[in-house]
Each structure stands twice: as structure tokens, then as C-alpha cells.
Amino acid sequence: MKNILFLFVLFLTAFTISCDDSFLDENKKRMEGYNLDVPLFVEPVSQFTEVSITLPDLKNKDFKVFQYPKIIHFESFDGSIDETGKLTLKIKVDAFDRPLQIEPINLGNIILNIEEFGLLSIKVQSVNWGTPNVSISDNLIDFDIDYNDRIFEIRNSATGVLFYKLVKKPSWIKEIRNYYISNDFIEIDSVKALGPGGIMPCLISTNIENLTPGVHEDVIVFETSDPANPVLTINVKIRIRSYENPTSMIPIEGTVMDAEFDKSTNTLFFVTQNPAKLTSYNIVSKIKKEKLLDRNPYCISLSEDKTKLILGATERLEIYNRSDIQKEETIDLEFVVSDAVDGNNGLYYFCNPNYEVFSYNSSTKTLLKHTSGWEYVIDGDIMLKLKGKPYILLSKKGYSPNGIKLVNISDKTKMQFAKNWHSGFGDKYWTTEDQIYVFSQMGTVYRLPNENTGTDIYKIGQLIPYESSYEYFYDFKWFEHSAATSKIWASYDLRDWSKKNIIIGFDDKTYERKQEIEMNDYVATVNGKRDYYMTLARYIFSSGSGNEVVVVKNVTESNVNAWHLEIIDVTK
């Protein structure tokens, strides 16, 4: 009977247990849901592969996969987060369509049910960025002294997506940004993307506030996703000026009116107005001699024997000893002397702005006017004495074509017209040292006409100041021939084309451009502002050896006198 009772108790217990509804209370427990900020990136893989994420706040908790994208297969749906918070999953991923694009493809979510935490949703994404091929437009950006913004390009020539990151730039590089989008900055450690075949034009600007005078060089470094070019380096360079002129630039007071150079002694002579002064400067000994003048000078030339300086001034012709620039003779006149030469026959020939030509015999103190009549008038205001010959070439400023006249000075009492060539030379013409060739202001080269030249004068060459095939009427400022180096030096105003004016060294036989030297800026105070100003060479002279050129130049600002001379080593 006891056994039967026991069985009844067993029955009752089973019945009671089977009526317990408390398990439904589990449904009332609220399960929280969270999204993980960082996606899990996957790609097709046929073998189970470990992927992991770190959840530092969920150490040592069990988890179970609750939901997952269909293309993923798990080795196990259960797992544990280890003591470091590392959650590891072993997954296989089926093949799926992976278009090449910057943006990741969303493949769904893995939802994990984590013990005592809730549901954690992990976004599953995939990216196919291919293989990029990066290049950069410039390996060197030289801001030099203008500090203007520069542009360089980052290029991706392959079909892959390029990612790049600026990792280093000097402090004086203010910013690098998208050239087209003003607020799209390329910041340090900020990753940027560039699609296949894309070009990123970058604007780079400087901040020189804290830079000391001198040259500063540094590098800009990008890290890229191109396995062949993981690092891109751009050298950057900037020059900070001291606002002091170098010692090689020698200031000249006043306005330079004319200059002459004696190659045998490497001495420069020039005359200035305001103050009226004659100055000599030996470029070797650096000895400078100055002589204040009574009248404003207009021109200066060396006598053929290089012993005298003939100086034309207001109503005066003055003769100076070359070596000590002491005045030897004064010829008072009633006009301004615009040009003057030594006739090497005891006479000085000179002219005035009215194209009247005169001579002065130092021995007899006789002044003769040679301009008269209507036919074959001897006139001009530009004079050139042919070396070793009793001939002077005359021409006129302000006429085009001004032509050139050959005048015989064998007769000291009367200049005799010899020949005339109707061709344009400009306001001045220059010859080679041997006076075989002459260069017009427009850059045309002629054989220098003489008494044996026919009635026609033929152009035999053209000096072109920059890369061009056009034989144009260029406007050269000065020519200088160096027989020692077989070079023709020329000054040209490039302001319309470039930020620098230049002097150009031409081959004196082929007339090819061989050398180009930018003119240094000059520190001057213009309208109260002390700054660097662009300069233009007005006179160029080559030293006897040809290794240096002496450049007499002025700033290009209008109506500003900031004349100076600069000696430039042209062997470098």
C-alpha cells in the first residue's frame, strides 16, 4: 500500500510541475539592443578564417550568434569573449558581387546575443579598392620669395581606389587643400580617397611669420595605399629675405644717364643726374671714384685710345682723364650734348637733340657745325666712331626706320657724307668688340656697314630673347659683346611674361641662347614702402676675361630711381 501511495505522490508531483507557468516570466525580461560603431569588413574566403573585434567592456562573456548575413558561415554559433575583450569568430564568406568603388558595400548585420548584455549588432561590410598607382606632379615646390600659393597634383592612374594620408608637413606650410573646394582641407592623419584615374589638385599655401631670413627646406610626406609607392615625398623650399641688399649690389645715387666700360682695366664709368656726377668703379679693385659735375651730364664715351672720357652735358662738353677722372678740358656750348665721340684725329664730334652735329678741335679750340643743306644732310643724335677708320656712323632716335649714315671725318674742317642705309636700328645700336657686326635694338644682327658696304644692308641673324621661332621686333634694352667668351649679352624686359627680368647670353656665332640669368630684386623704399622690387638691366658690360658681367640697373617701378650696379659671375 505504501508503494501505491508513493506512486500517487509521484503522479501528483508530475502534474504540479507540468502546471508551472513561471517560465513565461522570462519573456518579460527586456533585451537591450546595441549597434557597434565599427563595421566588420569581410571578403570571400573558402576556409574558416578568424576575425575578431575588441569589446573592452564585455570581457569574459558568452555570446551566441542570433542573426547573420546569408553569405557568411560560422564554424560555431557560440563563443566567449576572452579576458582582454577580444571577440573571435571563425567564418567563411561566400563569393559575392564586389564592384570597385570607394564606398563599402553593406552585406547586412551580425547580431550577437551576449550574456548579461543584450543584442549587439555588427554591420558587415566589404570593400573592393583594387590596386591603385599613385604619382605626384611635383617632387619639389620652391616658393622662393614670392610665397604665392602653389598647385600640385596627386594622381591615381590605375583602376584601384587610392587612399592617402598627409603625415608630415613643415610648420610654415599653412595649409594644403582641394584646389576646387576651399573648405576641403588635407589635414595631418586625415585619410582621403581618390578614385580610379582620379586627379586631386592640391593648393598649398605658406605662412612665413615665424621664419628667419634664409633658405628653409623641408618635406611634405604622404602615406598611400599604393603598395608600390607607400610613401610620397615632396620637397618644399622657401627663401625668406632679409630686406637688405647683398654687398654685390652697389647703390648708385641719382639717375644714370650713360655708362661706359673699359675692358682693359675692368673699370666702369657712368654719369648721373641729381646729383650730377661722374663715377668710376673698378670691378677688380672695388675702387670707386666720384666727381661732382657742374652741369647735368647726358652721355659719356671713351676715347679710342682709352685715355680720355668725353662727357656731354647741358651746354658743355667736358674731357676727363680716364685714370683719375680729372677734368682736362671744358667746352662751353649753347645746347645739350646728346652724344659725343673721340674722332681720334684731335677732334671731338658730338651732337644735340636737334640732330645737329658738331666738332671741336682741342688744338685750335675751334667749334664747327657740320649740319647744313638739304641733300645728304649730316645729322643725328647717335654717334659711333669706327675703330681705326676715319668714319663715324650717325643715326637718329625717335625715327623708324631711322637709317644709318656713314660720314667721313678725314677732313677736320668738314664732315663728308659717304653712304646711307635705310634700315631700322632703334634708339641705339651696339657692335661686337671687333666692330664687324652690329645689333639693333630689335635684336637684328647686321654686318656693320662701312665705306665698302653696298647700298643695301642685309640682316644676317636674329637674337630672340626667349623660346620662340618668331623673328619679331623685339625690344632689347642693351647689348654687350664678350670676345673672350664668344657671347653676346643682352637685357630684355620680360615683365609681361615672367616675374623676373633677365639677361641672356647668346652664342656670338649661332645666336643661340646659351645662358639666362634672372635679375635679382633690389631692396628699396618706394612711396614709403621698403620692399624688394623687380629690376631691369639698363647697361651690361662684360669684364675683360668675360667671367663677370657688370649690370647697371634700376627698379622697374615707374619714376623711381633706385639705380645700382651688380657684378655677376657668369661662369656658374
Added chain:
Amino acid sequence: MKQKNITLSLLLLCLTASLSAQFVDQKTPRFRISASGGLGYLIASGQEDISGVVNKEAIDKANRDLRLATNLNSDAYYLFEEGWGLGVKYLFQKTSAEADDIIVDIQDNAHYMVMDIWEKDYVNYVGPSLFGYSTVGNNDNLFLISSLSFGYAWLRSEAYVLNQNVLVTGGNFGMNAEIGLDYLFTPSFGVGVNLGYLMSYFSKVKMTDGVNKVEQTLDKDSRYNASNVHLSIGLRYYLNK
């Protein structure tokens, strides 16, 4: 279903045979009480094709597990000398199964859901029962018995599915038929073995998750069929023999 009808016919045949043994002259007990336990096998299987389940083998195993029932039953009869009796039959049956990592396509074209499921089904059956018995052999300690009961069955199904606990309850009329042998060690006490068939369907059920309740009438294909053939052994107690 065909198998179920054959079993029922066999049981009724045995009951008839038992009643026909009433002419045996012997000392008749007045009461018989039994308590048994055993195993049952449900004649119907669970739903085989569940929409969206990817790894069907896990569901198949659970379905197989759900067909195997543990069974406790008890009855008490007043016996008449003619070899029959009247009494009451109680039967308790439990089936359970669980399956981990069931993968379900949630029909969003992108995701699968992973879930563990379990199910525990309890059926309690009570009903008046007609009992038949006859002595086998000359020792007066071995009885061939049979019973036929019509009664009421209660279903209680506890399940965990889609991360939610669900309780399904229902009730319906049912029938139980058994045949067996009782062997008495003493004049009053012995053991017995029964082979029975419980027929029970539940078409109208109540479902609740503890918050919401739903009443649902299941169609013929999805009704819960607890019918099973069960074999049990247990203790037998004869009073006033």
C-alpha cells in the same frame, strides 16, 4: 492513421475475450488499483516542413524526439465477479525535445536567424473506464486484463521558440484502451504490464507568452495529435481478494 485503427480493434477484441472469461469459478477481488510507468510512441509526427528552416535535420531530430513519450498512468476499479469492473483511468504523458542552432531564413533576402528551440508537451487524461479480467492458469495469480476508457484530455505544451517562451494549452475528449497481464506475488500485491493506446487530438488551443493570449482553432493538418501506443509496467494492488 491506419495503424491506429488496427490497434484499437485489437484492444476491443481482447476486452471481449476478457469478459467472456467471467464463468471461471474463483475468488474474486473487489478492488484493483494500479500505478504504472512506461514509454509511449506517438503515432503522428510533428510538422516536417517548417517554412524557412535551413538545417532541417535538426528539426527532424527534434520531431523524432517528440514522438517518444514518458508515461505515468494509474487506474482504480471496482471489480465484479463476472470478470469485469468499472473505475477511473488517469494517464499522464510527457514528450520533450530540444534543438540548438536552428537556422531560419527570415525572408529578407539577406539574413538568417539562429535560434535554439525546446518543447515540453504534457497530456493529462482522466476518464471512466470499463475493465475486464480473467485468470490465466490454475494458480490464481496471473490475470489477463483489458480496459477501455473514454474521458477528457488536457494538453499543456511549453515551448521556447524565436527567443520567446510560449505556453499552449488545450483540451478535448479522448479514449484510452489497454490490455495487459497482472502477476501477483502475494494474494493482493503484484506487478503488471500494459500495452495501451491513447487517442487524443487537440484542435482548439490557447496560446500565451505570459502577456498576450490567443485562442486558435487548428485545422486538421496542424492539430496536435497526442495519440500514442504506450507500454508500461507497474504495481498492482488487489483488495478484498
